[in-house]
Amino acid sequence: MAAAASAIQQTPPTRFRDPAENRDLFLKLADALFIRRKVSDEEIARYGSYLWAGDALADRLAKKFDEIGMQRAMPMLNTALHGNLPADAPDELVEFIVETKKDPAWLDRALLEEGAKLSQRSGPFGEYVLSCVSLMGGYRSAAANKPIAFTGQLEYMAPRRLAEAAKFGYDVTRTGAMAQGAPGFNAALKVRMMHAHVRLMLDRSPKWRHGDWGLPINQADMIATNILFSSVYLTGLRILGLQISDRESQGVMHLWRYIGWLMGIDETLLPENEEQGMRMAWLAGVTQPGADADSRLLGQALLNVPMERAESPVEKALAWLEMQLRSGFTRIVLGDRAGDDLGLPDSPLKYTVAFTTPAVFALETLRRVLPGATDVAIRLGDAWQRRMVEKPLGGKMPAFVPPQELRRV
Numbered sequence: 001m002a003a004a005a006s007a008i009q010q011t012p013p014t015r016f017r018d019p020a021e022n023r024d025l026f027l028k029l030a031d032a033l034f035i036r037r038k039v040s041d042e043e044i045a046r047y048g049s050y051l052w053a054g055d056a057l058a059d060r061l062a063k064k065f066d067e068i069g070m071q072r073a074m075p076m077l078n079t080a081l082h083g084n085l086p087a088d089a090p091d092e093l094v095e096f097i098v099e100t101k102k103d104p105a106w107l108d109r110a111l112l113e114e115g116a117k118l119s120q121r122s123g124p125f126g127e128y129v130l131s132c133v134s135l136m137g138g139y140r141s142a143a144a145n146k147p148i149a150f151t152g153q154l155e156y157m158a159p160r161r162l163a164e165a166a167k168f169g170y171d172v173t174r175t176g177a178m179a180q181g182a183p184g185f186n187a188a189l190k191v192r193m194m195h196a197h198v199r200l201m202l203d204r205s206p207k208w209r210h211g212d213w214g215l216p217i218n219q220a221d222m223i224a225t226n227i228l229f230s231s232v233y234l235t236g237l238r239i240l241g242l243q244i245s246d247r248e249s250q251g252v253m254h255l256w257r258y259i260g261w262l263m264g265i266d267e268t269l270l271p272e273n274e275e276q277g278m279r280m281a282w283l284a285g286v287t288q289p290g291a292d293a294d295s296r297l298l299g300q301a302l303l304n305v306p307m308e309r310a311e312s313p314v315e316k317a318l319a320w321l322e323m324q325l326r327s328g329f330t331r332i333v334l335g336d337r338a339g340d341d342l343g344l345p346d347s348p349l350k351y352t353v354a355f356t357t358p359a360v361f362a363l364e365t366l367r368r369v370l371p372g373a374t375d376v377a378i379r380l381g382d383a384w385q386r387r388m389v390e391k392p393l394g395g396k397m398p399a400f401v402p403p404q405e406l407r408r409v
Contacts, residue, residue, distance in 0.1 A: 012048040013214040015143040019044060019286040039283055047283050050223070051214035055264035057099055058196035064092040065193075066200060074401060077193060081186045100189055101180055104261055106272075112178055112258060114251025118244065119173035121374065122237055123381030125360070127388060129236030130169060131302065132329045134228040135162075139299050140334070140341055142292035143213045144221040147198055149294040150207070151403045162305055163392035168400070169229070170389045172259050174382070188262040190400040195222075195263070197402035205406060223260065223269045224284035230256035231277030236333055239353065241360025243368060249274050291341030299342030303327055309392070324349045 019039070065073035068090070076086050080097050119126060139145050168187050171177060177184025195217045202208045202216035214220075230253050234244060250273065257270045271277040303326065306319040328350025331339035339346060367373040 013051055013143075013210065014212045015214065015289045016048045016051060017287050017289060019283075039279060043283065044287065047220055047287060050219035050266070050269065051221075053219040053266065054199055054215055054217075055192070055196055055219075055222075057096060058192050058264050059199065061090075061092040061096045062193065062196035062200045064090045065197065070197075070402065070404065077190070081181070081189060083181055096189075100262060104258070104267065107258060108254060109178075111251050111254040113175050114247055115253070115255030116173050116175045116177060116251070117378055118248040118252055119255070120175070120382040120385065121378045122242065123377075123384045124388075125237055125240045125242055126233070126381070127166070127385060128240065128326070128329065129233055129333075130166075130229065132326050133236045133333045134233055135165070135302055136299060136330045136342060136344075137228050137232065137334055137338070138225055139302065140291050140295050140338055141221075141224075141288040142295060143289050144224065145294050145298055146208075146213055147202060147217050148298060150202060150205070150406050151198060152406075162302065163389065164400070166389045167393060170385055173255065178255070178258060178262075184259075185262065187400065188259055192263045194400050194402040201403075201406060207406075219266050219269060220284070222263070222265050223280060224288070226256055226260040226263075226265060227271070227277050227281045227284065231271070231274050231281050234274060235278075239333060239357065241357040241364060243361065243364040253277060291338075295341055296343040299344060303342075303344060321349075325352065329353060 065077075076089060076093065079086055080089060080093055085094060085097060122129075139148075168191060171187045172184035174184060176182060178188075179185060199215070199217045203210075208216060234249055234252055237244060253271060253273055257272065260270050261267060269280070271280055303323055306322045306326075307316065310316040310319040324345060324347045327339060327344035328347055330342070330344055331346065331350050332353055336346065367377055
């Protein structure tokens with residue numbers, strides 16, 4: 001990595017905040033509700049050190065791909081992921097394929113399926129949480145959002161970029177999706193290599209402020225993102241009224257533990273259960289920097305997607321209503337301060353969750369007692385999600401190809 005980064009690895013970058021100085025009332029409430037055992041100073045310091053850590057396996061391959069050129073490298077990667085290593089495959093690619101096809105000792109594939117079934121059953125509620133909470137929560141960090149801002153992935157092509165992100169989330173959370181060579185398995189590895197390529201580009205850029213932000217797409221930010229899609233996701237579903245069994249909770253956490261492992265997150269950071277995940281979510285939250293102009297830019301880009309897709313006056317009116325409801329749910333879950341940081345409108349419509357949640361909870365109670373109802377919910381939820389992720393792509397599947405240049409140079 002760049003000399004600028006290696007020279008200052010002994011101390012955290014300036015983005016790292018002391019939890020004792022954090023005055024966010026929402027995080028203090030989360031601490032009181034979810035953190036059963038005080039996070040130690042050692043845990044905090046260890047988390048800060050991961051702001052300098054990358055993904056050695058993928059980074060070696062990214063450097064090799066950079067040498068041979070992406071036009072040659074990406075077809076080679078796709079061929080290898082489908083089980084056919086090219087005869088001229090570099091050692092780094094062989095190593096990458098061999099290592100990622102080794103199942104970790106803790107992997108329970110039956111538990112992966114439980115997590116996938118809940119993800120499918122969540123239907124529109126799952127999409128709502130991932131968009132309004134998981135993605136919005138990630139954009140709030142003035143440092144973690146910088147790779148997206150530098151590549152211009154949302155500022156210049158928000159609808160397409162978000163559709164591809166949704167397709168990735170869909171692919172990795174289907175039943176059978178994480179079998180070796182399956183669509184979700186391959187998507188996770190493609191995104192891992194895309195991250196490694198962007199990390200290499202940003203690490204070389206004179207515009208990247210290592211002393212302020214640490215290493216681009218570092219381990220601390222990767223685990224923070226992973227938690228937004230697992231522990232925080234489960235919390236959001238419960239707020240919307242879904243009833244989640246212990247087995248389903250364990251399944252979702254296990255699924256994202258494996259996805260995180262495939263995507264290069266240090267195994268020691270990956271939580272085994274929801275409680276560990278909430279501790280990590282709190283730790284990431286209290287040490288993250290506040291929001292900045294990029295936070296608002298990204299938040300607005302995400303919020304405005306329904307309006308950008310609307311054409312007729314009726315569609316635009318419905319899009320406006322959807323935007324009010326989505327920004328309201330972000331405020332309910334992440335807090336009004338987060339909503340203000342992201343530039344989201346504050347509307348009384350955010351309180352509609354007080355009426356919709358009991359209704360959803362009642363329907364969920366019926367689902368649990370009616371024979372076969374859960375299987376029906378899984379099929380319907382999956383069908384809704386499939387339609388929602390495929391329609392914006394217009395039949396074109398995402399290639400997860402890394403950008404060839406930075407928007408900020």
